[in-house]
Amino acid sequence: MERRRFLSACAALAGMAGVGEAPAEWVTASPRLYARSRLVDTFGAPLKASKLAARTNYVFNYPFASTPCFLLDLGRPVAGADGILRANGAQYAWTGGVGRSHSVVAYSAICAHKLAYPTREVSFIRFQSDRPPTSDANVIHCCADHSVYDPSAGARVVSGPAPQPLAAILLDYDSDRDELAALGTVGAEQFDAFFDKYDFKLALEYGAGKAKVPAGDTTVVRELTQYCKQTIQC
DSSP states (O other), X not given: OHHXXXXXXXXXXXXXXXXXXXXXXXXXXXXXXXXXXXXXXXXXXXXXXXXXXXXXXXXXXXXXXXXXXXXXXOSSOOOOEEEXXXXXXXXXXXXXXXXXXXOEEEEEOXXXXXXXXXXXXXXXXXXXXXOOTTXXXXXXXXXXXXXXXXXXXXXXXXXXXXXXXXXXXXXXXXXXXXXXEEEEEESOOOHHHHHHHTHHHHHHHHOTTTTTSBOOSEEEOEEHHHHOSEEOOO
């Protein structure tokens, strides 16, 4: 049932481009599907969605080997949202949380402002469950320039210079097995700009031409604290 509902939602979003009454901007804001990649733990076993710690940063790479994403269990049901705006004025809809409690969401971890992202050494962007002096609780905060996103509302921009939300990762949830897979994105991708900006760095880390390789049939999920050495707090 969960998978059928997900696929129906994707079909509805994609199909809006062909509806006579739909505004023209929906044509450029449809979901983009990539190869299906099952989320696994560090031992290669399928990740169980119910085992995710609530309000904790997890990262995985999708849809490419070098493009990081956040996986979050927000600890409460999260409804979908429509009318989310990209920087070019195009609108799109987000299907909301998945999992048994509809609380699991995923977003690209590449900031929509200056493309800060979690690296092996340091991360300036992360989900914060508490309330520090400079922001609110339960938001994704990029400390590079203080762009703040709401993960419970399609990663809409709450404050700061980011011109648009983080791209959402479309998740397929198998309720019988309690397993997750990434299928695509919705919203404004930053991948081309990311590869252009960090071309030399990514080539050193992944090898020449390998940063753009698709994530593969599986992608490993790790806690952010295991993925990078230091997370900047602000």
